[in-house]
Amino acid sequence: MEVIEKQLKEFELIDGLLEKKEIFSSERLFKCILGLNKTESKVLGYMLKNKDVRTSEIANALKMDRSSIQRAVQGLSELKLIDRKSMSMKDYTATKELKDAKKQGYLYVYNAKNMESIKIQLKKLLDKWYNSMLKYIKNLENLCECCGFKFEPC
Known part of the structure; x- marks a missing residue:
């Protein structure tokens, strides 16, 4: 019982810190x-x-090499968190308000999905995890018996 009380106190502390936004940064989430x-x-x-960002723009802004950025972009794309689109150099130059830039050809630009769709995706994944933990808890007795541990209710 003491262990459960200790965990409840820890959860209350964590909940308080969450309210103050001291625990979860977006990176951790x-x-x-x-x-x-x-x-x-x-x-x-x-x-x-x-x-409408290019991988080279991200690499310069984050001071990282372009190949690392391209791998990250690939991973984000696979998770459907970002979109890739082809854009003419003329449109890109106008969008970014660049002067004397090459205006022929096409390039790929990337955009994050809107924050609401990312929040929905996060919530769905969290709900899925929560439901899997509930199933795990429900089947805990069977798992214990498999390992040779006898579960006896209080």
């Missing part, structure tokens, strides 16, 4: 629920603040 690494979290954060 993305890592915990989505399984993103540091680079993917930084890239997603950058894309949430900036629209």
